[in-house]
Amino acid sequence: MTEDILSSFRKRFNYTGLILAGPYSKELKHNLSQAIVHLEALERIGSPIIPYIAAWRPDDEHIWYEYTGLRLHSLLGLKTTDLAEAFRANIITRCLYRNQKNPPAIDKIIRNRSQIDSMRNSMRRVAERSGAVEAVYKIEANNGPVWLKDLARIEIHNRDGVVLSYGSLIDVTKEMLLEEKLIEVQSELSFHKENLEFIVIERTKELRKAQLDVVSRLAHAAAYRDGETGAHIKRLSQYCGILGRSFGLSKKANWALFHAVPMHDVGKLGIDDSILRKPGPLSSNEFEIIKTHCQVGADLLGGSDSFLLTVAKTIALSHHERWDGSGYPQGLTEWQIPLASRITSICDVFDALTSKRPYKKAWDFEDAVSEVTRLRSIYFDPKLVDLFMENLPKIKKIFQTNTA
Ligand SMILES: [Fe+2]
Ligand SMILES: [Fe+2]
Structure with missing residues (x-):
């Protein structure tokens, strides 16, 4: 066989x-x-x-x-x-x-x-x-x-x-050729998808940059009108960023705080020059008008879907509120005051103290720090004052680097 x-x-x-x-x-x-x-x-x-x-x-x-x-x-x-x-x-x-x-x-x-x-x-x-x-x-x-x-x-x-x-x-030639074709189509599709994602990311970046640009110009316009300097705005953002991070804010929230805080006094754009730039002391009536900058700022920044502008509106409205309820415009107390505004309030006062103004000299760094601690639980959230003290070396570095 x-x-x-x-x-x-x-x-x-x-x-x-x-x-x-x-x-x-x-x-x-x-x-x-x-x-x-x-x-x-x-x-x-x-x-x-x-x-x-x-x-x-x-x-x-x-x-x-x-x-x-x-x-x-x-x-x-x-x-x-x-x-x-x-x-x-x-x-x-x-x-x-x-x-x-x-x-x-x-x-x-x-x-x-x-x-x-x-x-x-x-x-x-x-x-x-x-x-x-x-x-x-x-x-x-x-x-x-x-x-x-x-x-x-x-x-x-x-x-x-x-x-x-x-x-x-x-x-299995037919099946495999079909599979090869499918792989080819899938890879082409994924290329288009990646390309689209890249375009969306780039556009988002551009939009965000444009938004920050406009926001920064607005903040500078308000500061300029008030006789403030760009340096105040820059230091304020950095101080707030340190407190926000130390408090444990998320990256996104801290990013918004950092970029929103320069607009805290944007409402001053709506205050008459004769009051805003008055060299002498203000009458109580004039001070009442100054106080309206909080609501004016909130009105200017409100009504937007943007997270950044929402935070900015909150800060504009309540950055003059005080822990003990003696602030304005609403007389809020303690935790009624939004966190972003409580942070802004400490940093804004501290920077105002250490800045030279037409009517006053700049305070020494140490004196301004003592004032902040003196106002703990009076003007300021005690926990945030403690965080401010914990971060004093960082605060001092910003103060020294950004003070002419
Ligand atoms: Fe203000
Ligand atoms: Fe300020």
């Missing part, structure tokens, strides 16, 4: 049949012949599975095919004798699939050719150990790429010093 198979095999494929004609045991040759008969029968009934039997010696790199289904030859346009070399030379990509138990998800690893070359031997060892191979190969055939899914069972014949791989190939 072995001889019959060998001669028909040779006739059909011009193939030598290395095992059937070689120095191997009768038992091996018999089993192999039986297998070939079965595989040929399988092909004759029109199974979509393309069977093959490959062989190698464990200590040798060389693989050869003892049997290959006829459809494989027409699919690749190759003879059996050329198959091993064609597989070796023309595999573009090899995808390893491992079927997992439940659910039967597919774990796919795509290797490039150089990776495959370097792992060819170890893959074969794994196949010998596990007794099975599962893989998908992309082969550059004469008529274009062909994808083959391979499921093989490995048999080691120690006595004959040979390993046999009984495999079934399925042509």
Whole structure:
């Protein structure tokens, strides 16, 4: 029987049949012949599975095919004798699939050719150990790429010093081409998505920058009118930033506090020059008018969806409130006063004390600090005064750096 198979095999494929004609045991040759008969029968009934039997010696790199289904030859346009070399030379990509138990998800690893070359031997060892191979190969055939899914069972014949791989190939070219197309479309889509996200981020940055620019100009306009300097605004933001951070404000809240606080006196834009710039002491009537800058500022900054302007409005309205309720415009006490305004109040008074004005000299740093502590629980939130004292070295550094 072995001889019959060998001669028909040779006739059909011009193939030598290395095992059937070689120095191997009768038992091996018999089993192999039986297998070939079965595989040929399988092909004759029109199974979509393309069977093959490959062989190698464990200590040798060389693989050869003892049997290959006829459809494989027409699919690749190759003879059996050329198959091993064609597989070796023309595999573009090899995808390893491992079927997992439940659910039967597919774990796919795509290797490039150089990776495959370097792992060819170890893959074969794994196949010998596990007794099975599962893989998908992309082969550059004469008529274009062909994808083959391979499921093989490995048999080691120690006595004959040979390993046999009984495999079934399925042509999965259509599916894999579709998958490649899908990957291509997905990568194109993700590129567009990334591009859009980048544009949105850039626009948001631009808008935020424009918003901060306008806000800063508004704050400077108010300060300029009041005879304040840009340095006051800058120090105030930095002092408030230190207290806010130390209090544990979120990054976003502290960012808003830092940029909103320069607008605390924006309402002074609505106060008449004759009162605002009056060199002498103010009458009680004039002082009442000055007090309106809080509400005017809140009206100017209110009505916006912007978080920054909402914080700015709050500060403008209540930065003259005092812990003991003696402030204005609402006479709020303690925690009724919004946190941002309580922080602003300490820093604004401290900076006013250490600044030179037409009607007064600048106080020494230490004297102004003593005044802040004296006003603890009178004007100012005691906890915030404590934080102010804890951060005195940082406050002093800002004072020294930004005071001409
Ligand atoms: Fe004010
Ligand atoms: Fe101020």
